[in-house]
Amino acid sequence: MSPEVLTLLMFATLIVAIVFGHPLAFTLAWVAAVFGLIDNGFNVPALFDMFVNNAWGIMNNYVLVAIPLFIFMAQLLDKSRVAEKLFDALYVVLGSLRGGLGLAVVVVCTVFAATTGIIGASVVAMGLLATPALLQKGYQKELTSGIICATGTLGILIPPSIMMVVYGGLTGLKETSVGNLFAGAVIPGLILSSLYFIYIFIRCALNPSLGPPISKEEASRYTTAQKWAMTLKSMVPPLALIFLVMGTILLGIATPTEAAGMGVLGAFLLALFNRAVNWKMLKDSSVATLRTTCMVMMLFIGGKCFSTVFLSMGGGDVVADFLIGSGLNRWVVLFIMMAIVFIMGMFIDWAAILLVTVPIFMPIAMELDFDPLWFSMLMCVNLQTSFLTPPFGYALFYFAGVAPKEYNMMTIYKGILPFVGLQILGLIAIILFPQTVTWLPSLFFH
Template structure:
């Protein structure tokens, strides 16, 4: 028997043995014990290979009937069927879930636009000066592509076909290559727009918008730690990640670029500026020079545009302070006089009721409508003043930022030769379209311009436009994308239906109350509870996938958070970071099996597992950093929404 089967069988025996040991005799079972038995049976059934969604529904219906039968056997069947219908209907009317098929459709369209090869090649050449440049380019490509698609299997498979053989040919170790591909491909379940965050938000009742804002910096932190590890390994052990040869770094230039370089300068900007009116540019068309100059000046134009907008914002006239507490009757009368009697004057009764309380025991005279008008005329000049005259001077930090950016641009253009210009054009054709689409989708969500569903619809349109721009939008691509989207969305929605029925049965049996009573009896501090919860989730990631963990176990953990004063948003960020292990931990480790399916025959599954272990350790470090410094995840939601 294979090691994976031994592990699975041993784990199932351990679960069944623990249930048999801790459960009382059947004669003493309560409904709460039935709930715990249902939870154990669910895990064992899933490990045996039964479909998760229908296992949840089957167990939920069976144990719901047992719970209702214990209360009233005569109507138990009717109540069970009513529960099934109500839970299924609640899932169907959940607006948050509409964004799942749209994001998945966007991912499949982007996947079929064939951007990943160009993206990997351009990043590989742009980062050739870094130690471990191939591994770094692989991780960045995985992060960008996983963010655009959110489909772990697709990213790992494509990078396994493209980057994995390239790293092996360059002399990289099998373990480092496998770890970079599998760990990088899993970033899509954490970095928004992530389907995992949508599922958690719908399960826990947490705003998906705030989850997206909170997961942005933890996702970047985890990707940065991966890249840092690859650079350190390449620096300390060059045999595991040897530097690229000069031939591999060479970038072929066009004939026009070679002419400009030889006649004017190695640097692109001076050469193009001198060639505009020079006598030696006869062999180089003016249109070519203008196009290349426009590409070269793009960074400077972008910086100028951003700093101009920032200057307009920081020097805008400051809003003047209002006159303080103004008599509401006077404001109404002022408005009336300003708009030529478009409003009726306030009645005497309403004016009396809006008067401030009398001061110094002096009873004010009730104001008649004709008495209010002079006061309104007196207060009127102060009301229209909403801004001070003239603009404000720009603060010192603006000029410091401008000076730093100008210095960076000067250094950039000093080293910006024609070879780097070719790499920059490759990035313009591969990286920037994806980046613009991702930032448009995330920015519209995070800044409140669109709901996740609306942004997902825009992202689907962007994916279709990208596929069309690269000549990949045809009937076959659309048909396959729609079919895979329906398949994935149906799986997620059936999981929600099964989870809803299962959670209802667990609550009916009193399992949730029993778990809560047991946890509270341990007298844990919030830190101890958080550590216990994350350790349980980490261990559950070994035999189960992230969908099963969120669907089955989050409804058990979420009600306990109030008892320990833990923010469900912060808990969700920790869970999302922790669930990266569900794709990297054996024996399930779906990312390893995705890579094994496309890897060369000499690469073994054990080598892939060995390569994933350091990246699992990095995930634990990232989890600890997020817990120690919660501002990494909570700062952006607090700034934007609280």
């Protein structure tokens, strides 16, 4: 069978299996096994050796040790009420503005994203914490769901990010090391956060009924000095943790894995300071970390097997010849690759997209003389959008699970559409201004 036919059949089989709801990690491995046997003439020992070597290589990757550490850090922070205290302070400080509570959610989620790379934790925490407050103050239901879902996804982009760790371990390139990816993601993450902030501010200024301010009596309960004290008291602990993790990486003091270990210690101390540490909390955090880590690593192994078989049977060459050999302008090829990732994000988990597309698209990007780090950040911003795009955006279902009864999926879909547009606008800005990605890594890592 020709590589072209095998490539089409392999992708078609994967899509059909996913549509029928089979577990993603095992689907990737199963499809890889079937087409690997077809390609090598049903040589079972050879295919088994290839899969074992791939799994062994993943488990020997020192960088991936950061994954359970960052997940554990996120679980500890989720239990330590850091986000809750920050929201309570900003509720008073920004609440008197039109759309002020929505702006407070953006700030809290941006800070929270810089301390944890777990989307579910951010969306669920802010969904439970902020949704009742916003709805009680008269915020539009669609705008409320859009704010929480969109800002909650910043955790997958703003470092420390699990996606960056997986991406860095997948490429193995010096240009796309985890440290470079972390540094390169800071400004794009802040650009998206700023776009959300500006959009909410302008929209609520033009139509105050969408996000009315809190009452003057409620806003005047605290003096200016008290507001500053509340903000500083709630902001300093997470900022200290951000410096402990990101600061040590950017200053070259620690590797991402070492910084993750320090982040766990910092998160534990914060939880201890907030009197949230007990045996049940530690047990629940540990079990949740184990489950999430197992899921990520199984996806990693299944995706690695899939991409290895796909490349070994010539699928990568088929795609590369189609895109590069077509004679299209390199920017058109870039648009096609981004469009493929965007469309896949509507239906498939980010990890699967990453594991399937990166081994194929990265060589094409380098062949077209695109900066590897800049291209990687385009992929990551695009993959963040996959959490928001209907019908299967994960953030939408996380929010639906904790939203009040008056919400339905159509209301959530309507609320998220403007923020998907802002995501695309942010992606365009990064394409037009590559320095937004490359400046910080060049400053710290030369």
